[in-house]
Amino acid sequence: MKWKSEDTIAAIATPVGMGGVGIVRLSGSGAVAIVDPVFFPDGGGSLAEAESHRLLHGWIYKDEAPLDEVLVVAMRAPRSYTTEDVVEIHCHGAPLVLNSVLDLVVAGGARLAEPGEFTMRAFFNGRIDLTQAEAVGDIVRARSEAGLRVSVNQLRGKLYEAITGLKGDLQRVAALLAAGIDFPEEDIVFAHREEIANWLGGVQARLSELVAEADRGRIMRDGLGVAIVGRPNVGKSSLLNALLGEARAIVTEIPGTTRDTVEEGAVVGGVLLRLTDTAGIRHSDERVEQEGITRSRHAQQEADLVLLVLDGSEPLSGDDETLLTTAGPERTLVVVNKRDLMPAALPGWAERLAGFSHVVLSALTREGMDGLEQSIRSWAFDEQRPIAEHGMITNLRQKHAAQNALDAVQAATAALDIGTGDELLAIDLQRALAALGDIVGETTADDLLERIFAEFCIGK
Ligand SMILES: Nc1nc2c(ncn2[C@@H]2O[C@H](COP(=O)(O)OP(=O)(O)OP(=O)(O)O)[C@@H](O)[C@H]2O)c(=O)[nH]1
Numbered sequence: 001m002k003w004k005s006e007d008t009i010a011a012i013a014t015p016v017g018m019g020g021v022g023i024v025r026l027s028g029s030g031a032v033a034i035v036d037p038v039f040f041p042d043g044g045g046s047l048a049e050a051e052s053h054r055l056l057h058g059w060i061y062k063d064e065a066p067l068d069e070v071l072v073v074a075m076r077a078p079r080s081y082t083t084e085d086v087v088e089i090h091c092h093g094a095p096l097v098l099n100s101v102l103d104l105v106v107a108g109g110a111r112l113a114e115p116g117e118f119t120m121r122a123f124f125n126g127r128i129d130l131t132q133a134e135a136v137g138d139i140v141r142a143r144s145e146a147g148l149r150v151s152v153n154q155l156r157g158k159l160y161e162a163i164t165g166l167k168g169d170l171q172r173v174a175a176l177l178a179a180g181i182d183f184p185e186e187d188i189v190f191a192h193r194e195e196i197a198n199w200l201g202g203v204q205a206r207l208s209e210l211v212a213e214a215d216r217g218r219i220m221r222d223g224l225g226v227a228i229v230g231r232p233n234v235g236k237s238s239l240l241n242a243l244l245g246e247a248r249a250i251v252t253e254i255p256g257t258t259r260d261t262v263e264e265g266a267v268v269g270g271v272l273l274r275l276t277d278t279a280g281i282r283h284s285d286e287r288v289e290q291e292g293i294t295r296s297r298h299a300q301q302e303a304d305l306v307l308l309v310l311d312g313s314e315p316l317s318g319d320d321e322t323l324l325t326t327a328g329p330e331r332t333l334v335v336v337n338k339r340d341l342m343p344a345a346l347p348g349w350a351e352r353l354a355g356f357s358h359v360v361l362s363a364l365t366r367e368g369m370d371g372l373e374q375s376i377r378s379w380a381f382d383e384q385r386p387i388a389e390h391g392m393i394t395n396l397r398q399k400h401a402a403q404n405a406l407d408a409v410q411a412a413t414a415a416l417d418i419g420t421g422d423e424l425l426a427i428d429l430q431r432a433l434a435a436l437g438d439i440v441g442e443t444t445a446d447d448l449l450e451r452i453f454a455e456f457c458i459g460k
């Protein structure tokens with residue numbers, strides 16, 4: 001397996017061609033010995049003799065000619081990212097320079113790193129758990145402040161601590177159970193049953209909360225999927241453009257302008273929105289329009305939040321009625337558009353909106369757009385609740401495992417209630433412990449681990 005390999009790995013750790021400074025990073029027992037012969041620090045001396053974690057200024061030489069002026073740091077095991085010897089060479093950011101330095105260290109005995117291999121080594125060497133490793137990838141990809149905050153908390157080990165705490169409690173229950181099985185006198189077992197029930201109840205409550213918050217965590221990390229739907233000409237594309245602050249989608253007074261879905265990301269109030277503008281939904285016999293409408297309905301089904309746009313300057317049409325009837329109020333925010341053309345604050349049909357949250361605005365003049373942004377924000381994050389300090393579940397992998405653990409704990413509680421044998425209870429407990437172990441990567445299958453790390457970029 002490649003994480004067990006003794007190779008010293010090397011990669012360009014910064015985006016190539018994008019900065020004034022670029023970093024070539026090495027990790028492994030040969031890292032210092034590979035860089036030492038090609039790096040000449042100011043005032044003599046060598047990297048091999050230098051103090052760990054000290055930044056040295058000097059020159060990299062290739063074939064006895066200076067290649068670049070650099071800063072070099074050696075971080076000796078185990079105080080490094082991977083817990084192995086790590087050397088970083090800070091060069092000028094030019095691709096030519098970085099590639100030459102990388103060639104040089106490869107010629108010296110290093111092997112090119114696979115994507116995510118540095119982080120994989122940190123994980124297999126036990127410096128971080130799987131949730132922290134995932135957080136590294138998420139931080140690199142983070143596109144909103146909220147997403148960054150949950151990922152940074154996860155990197156700090158908040159989710160790991162939460163899961164480890166739950167595991168500790170379940171291990172305690174398993175120990176009590178074992179004591180009961182070994183000493184089956186009535187009173188001991190009875191006392192233990194109550195204690196076991198209490199511990200299980202506590203674990204169940206905390207796991208339920210983690211699972212319940214998982215969608216919020218995912219939305220912060222990946223963004224909120226928002227579909228803009230409505231009948232033709234109500235101003236859906238105008239609304240997309242207003243949210244983006246640019247004329248992304250075509251807007252005309254002709255109904256049926258948007259034929260295909262248009263997707264775009266925007267950060268609104270610190271939340272990443274994955275917006276989809278759709279073709280207006282109405283009855284149509286035209287083939288292209290029909291296909292567009294099918295895609296609109298699909299986007300509507302997939303979205304976390306649907307913005308159902310109505311034209312406030314006109315009476316409700318049959319198409320509007322159908323959309324309102326089929327929309328689920330728990331996932332829909334009604335946008336009454338064209339406020340600038342409306343005589344009063346709300347049109348005569350406003351009572352039809354009972355049961356829906358709604359905002360009134362003008363996509364054209366932007367009047368009322370603040371209210372929409374505020375509604376989306378509070379919809380995405382229950383704002384009464386701050387971002388969980390105890391760590392949040394942020395991806396489906398973690399959520400599935402937490403759900404499995406919760407199912408097992410619920411089964412254990414049920415087994416305790418109806419007084420089935422302690423052996424069955426013990427099996428449920430082991431199942432819950434294994435599922436929790438999956439979250440932090442203790443019991444995760446190798447092929448799944450490889451897939452997780454393969455999504456990283458090279459040099460991470
Ligand atoms: N006065 C006024 N006109 C608006 C407003 N929003 C959109 N419009 C106009 O309404 C017309 C239709 O706007 P679009 O954004 O293309 O509507 P749509 O819902 O995307 O239409 P389709 O793509 O055909 O389904 C255009 O002429 C817009 O300028 C608004 O708030 N006030």
Ligand SMILES: [Mg+2]
Binds near residue numbers: 238249250257258
């Ligand atoms: Mg449109």
